[in-house]
Amino acid sequence: MIDSVLLSHGSGRGLDDLLHAVILPELGTDPAAPLEDAAVFALPEGRVAFTTDSFVIRPVEFPGGDIGKLSVCGTVNDLAMVGAVPHSLSVAMIIEEGLDVEILRRILRSIRRESEMAGVSIRCGDTKVVDRGKADGIFIATSGIGVVPPGLDLSVAHAQPGDAVVLSGPIGLHGIAVLAAREGLNFASTAVSDCACLHRLAAALLKASRARTLRDATRGGCAAVLNEIALASGVTIVVRQSAIPVPPEVAGACSYLGLDPLHVANEGRFIAIVPADEAEAAVAACRTMDHGHGACIIGSVEQRTRVPVLLETIIGSRRMVDVPSGDLLPRIC
Amino acid sequence: MDSAAFNDPAAAHALVDTIAGLARGLPEVRLMEVCGTHTMEIGRLGIRQLLPDNVRLISGPGCPVCVTPAAYIDAAAELAASQGVCIATFGDLFRVPGNSRSFAQVKAAGAAIEVVASPRAALDLARKSSRPVVFTAVGFETTIPATAAAVKAAASEGITNLSFFVAHRLVPPALDVLLADPSLRISGFLLPGHVSAIVGAKAYGALINRGVPGVITGFEALDILAGICSLLGLLARKEVAVKNEYTRVVPENGNPAARRLMDEVYEPCDAVWRGIGMLSQSGLNLRPEFATFDASVRYGLKAFGDEMPEGCGCGSVLKGLIPPEECPLFGVACTPENPVGPCMVSSEGSCAAAFKYGGAR
Numbered sequence: 033m034i035d036s037v038l039l040s041h042g043s044g045r046g047l048d049d050l051l052h053a054v055i056l057p058e059l060g061t062d063p064a065a066p067l068e069d070a071a072v073f074a075l076p077e078g079r080v081a082f083t084t085d086s087f088v089i090r091p092v093e094f095p096g097g098d099i100g101k102l103s104v105c106g107t108v109n110d111l112a113m114v115g116a117v118p119h120s121l122s123v124a125m126i127i128e129e130g131l132d133v134e135i136l137r138r139i140l141r142s143i144r145r146e147s148e149m150a151g152v153s154i155r156c157g158d159t160k161v162v163d164r165g166k167a168d169g170i171f172i173a174t175s176g177i178g179v180v181p182p183g184l185d186l187s188v189a190h191a192q193p194g195d196a197v198v199l200s201g202p203i204g205l206h207g208i209a210v211l212a213a214r215e216g217l218n219f220a221s222t223a224v225s226d227c228a229c230l231h232r233l234a235a236a237l238l239k240a241s242r243a244r245t246l247r248d249a250t251r252g253g254c255a256a257v258l259n260e261i262a263l264a265s266g267v268t269i270v271v272r273q274s275a276i277p278v279p280p281e282v283a284g285a286c287s288y289l290g291l292d293p294l295h296v297a298n299e300g301r302f303i304a305i306v307p308a309d310e311a312e313a314a315v316a317a318c319r320t321m322d323h324g325h326g327a328c329i330i331g332s333v334e335q336r337t338r339v340p341v342l343l344e345t346i347i348g349s350r351r352m353v354d355v356p357s358g359d360l361l362p363r364i365c
Numbered sequence: 366m367d368s369a370a371f372n373d374p375a376a377a378h379a380l381v382d383t384i385a386g387l388a389r390g391l392p393e394v395r396l397m398e399v400c401g402t403h404t405m406e407i408g409r410l411g412i413r414q415l416l417p418d419n420v421r422l423i424s425g426p427g428c429p430v431c432v433t434p435a436a437y438i439d440a441a442a443e444l445a446a447s448q449g450v451c452i453a454t455f456g457d458l459f460r461v462p463g464n465s466r467s468f469a470q471v472k473a474a475g476a477a478i479e480v481v482a483s484p485r486a487a488l489d490l491a492r493k494s495s496r497p498v499v500f501t502a503v504g505f506e507t508t509i510p511a512t513a514a515a516v517k518a519a520a521s522e523g524i525t526n527l528s529f530f531v532a533h534r535l536v537p538p539a540l541d542v543l544l545a546d547p548s549l550r551i552s553g554f555l556l557p558g559h560v561s562a563i564v565g566a567k568a569y570g571a572l573i574n575r576g577v578p579g580v581i582t583g584f585e586a587l588d589i590l591a592g593i594c595s596l597l598g599l600l601a602r603k604e605v606a607v608k609n610e611y612t613r614v615v616p617e618n619g620n621p622a623a624r625r626l627m628d629e630v631y632e633p634c635d636a637v638w639r640g641i642g643m644l645s646q647s648g649l650n651l652r653p654e655f656a657t658f659d660a661s662v663r664y665g666l667k668a669f670g671d672e673m674p675e676g677c678g679c680g681s682v683l684k685g686l687i688p689p690e691e692c693p694l695f696g697v698a699c700t701p702e703n704p705v706g707p708c709m710v711s712s713e714g715s716c717a718a719a720f721k722y723g724g725a726r
Contacts, residue, residue, distance in 0.1 A: 274374075290712045292409075339723060347377035347586045349411030352723035357701035357710075 037131045042161030058140035071155035078179040081116035086173040090363045094213040096225030099172055100142030105229045107176040108150050112231035113246045115186045116178030123174050124158040128167040150229040190244035191265035195333040196311035198304040201326035203254055204282035207296035210364045220285035228300035233324045240317030241310035248302045252356055255294040257303050259355045262340035270342045271331030295356040297364050371585030380590040381415045387597040388417040395421045395550055397685050400557030401428035401713020402584050408722030410586050423685035426539055428713035429504045430457045432638040436669030437532050438463030441501055445476035453487035454501040456480045461707040484515035491527035499660045502531045506563040509533050510623035513630035516658055530660035536560045538647035541571040549685055553596045554579035558611045565619025569607045576605050583611040637671045640680025679706040682715050689719035
């Protein structure tokens with residue numbers, strides 16, 4: 033019976049015990065099957081999308097998810113944003129000695145649940161244990177492979193003047209939920225992370241419109257993504273403050289903490305650049321899907337001027353939207 | 366009323382029209398705000414872009430972090446780095462550069478820097494550990510009563526491992542200095558809502574003496590626009606007065622109980638403002654009966670001067686002589702990621718606002 037992860041669980045017989053008693057059963061893998069050095073499998077026909085991400089969030093469990101769910105959604109979403117159908121994932125865990133095995137089990141169950149729901153297979157993995165104080169509970173890195181359907185060519189550099197900007201739902205919930213859980217902010221304790229896999233929502237939008245760009249608004253929030261698109265495409269993006277849905281708990285926390293909701297991270301929201309005449313159809317398609325009920329048009333793409341991203345404020349003036357500096361809210365994904 | 370009522374677009378447009386009407390009869394007017402929250406909100410709401418060309422909004426020394434000398438940061442960082450002291454500080458100071466390093470840098474090197482949301486949290490930190498804790502008591506009248514209360518609590522509880530490194534600054538004496546400088550050509554002041562809630566409207570007598578009007582105003586879109594409107598009205602009528610347009614928060618007399626608390630714990634002293642220099646009776650020292658809680662006494666810290674990094678235009682920016690964009694370092698050598706001066710990194714700094722929201726047209 034393992035109560036907590038020890039340094040000795042990082043290699044040899046100890047690792048074998050941890051794998052066969054905890055990790056493989058919780059992930060739903062047959063512990064009796066031989067463990068090879070690499071997974072060997074065939075992919076469906078098409079171009080392959082390949083991505084990797086690492087997760088160092090504190091706390092590891094938060095309202096609306098945990099680091100396990102996040103590590104699946106983050107990588108699935110990176111695949112989905114280039115239009116790929118997610119196929120397979122790898123999961124590497126760096127565990128700090130002393131981690132309660134019950135927490136590890138919950139995280140593993142989240143990984144299993146989320147990947148099954150997303151329809152992706154965990155093909156391979158790795159486990160390392162480091163000394164106490166050298167990691168914060170657990171860090172996870174996932175890599176993902178997906179297959180891009182023929183004819184799709186999404187890019188951050190494809191936005192064109194005249195296009196519409198679509199947002200898939202209310203912003204800021206992940207960042208504020210994590211911050212509230214970590215810092216004990218009672219006034220924001222109702223915030224629940226938006227952490228979710230978006231590939232089906234993205235597929236619905238791509239079916240309804242010839243979207244040019246998809247980008248999930250994670251670190252740096254919508255502000256960072258809008259700036260990336262504007263700079264890469266050589267355009268100016270104008271968004272309307274009154275059109276951007278900000279949940280009251282996010283608005284309240286941001287106002288108190290001096291944050292801009294556009295800078296706060298999301299883990300289940302994307303921005304899409306869509307030809308203007310197809311934007312209504314794109315929004316309507318999103319609204320019929322999970323995680324897309326709050327989809328809306330928030331602005332438009334214009335010819336490039338001095339400022340890449342402008343916000344039309346509630347009182348009708350225009351001001352720039354910058355990329356947040358490095359450490360607005362550290363360790364939230 | 367919720368905040369939507371203070372941000373109503375129709376009411377805002379009506380005020381913008383009134384401002385345009387009043388401005389037509391006036392020469393160029395330079396209105397200075399002396400509150401970092403005003404600076405940020407003016408930028409965030411894009412208010413400059415709505416004003417006629419002859420109405421200029423200028424940011425003054427309204428950010429307490431920005432006027433804190435770099436040597437203060439150096440001294441506190443040194444305490445944490447080499448004397449095993451835990452520095453408890455507001456988040457605003459965390460990334461502010463000293464002459465040699467910031468709190469963020471000494472923390473990364475292993476020193477104990479704790480970001481706290483209030484002086485009370487520093488008190489809790491000291492109660493919970495035996496480690497010496499130093500609280501960085503920085504801020505204007507808005508913050509001073511809270512640190513005074515914490516000093517008193519530490520004294521009455523006999524908490525021996527907590528001391529206060531005081532760099533509080535007072536707003537009214539600074540206004541007097543700005544008014545005395547003819548090169549600034551200030552036509553009127555937008556006076557700070559929160560500071561005024563403590564000091565009261567009567568604290569701005571110096572304005573009247575020097576013939577410059579002022580309006581106390583709040584922080585929502587309509588507050589700021591109404592404040593500008595009211596100030597232009599005074600200028601149009603050539604009326605020298607201090608008007609209170611923020612009566613829902615600011616009583617005429619301010620908060621006498623908070624001022625008594627300040628007086629009980631602190632006494633005025635001459636103080637250095639970063640980039641501006643020594644201003645008479647513009648800072649505070651702990652009174653002798655609280656000297657054991659004074660970090661500069663406890664650790665023998667010497668008084669600091671006002672050394673500035675080469676080329677740093679903070680002084681001219683803080684006084685409103687130049688807009689942030691005219692500082693030679695702005696956006697080139699000095700950015701929010703690699704700040705040279707605090708104005709670029711403080712959440713209330715003029716340069717931070719200009720960098721973030723695009724500043725002047």
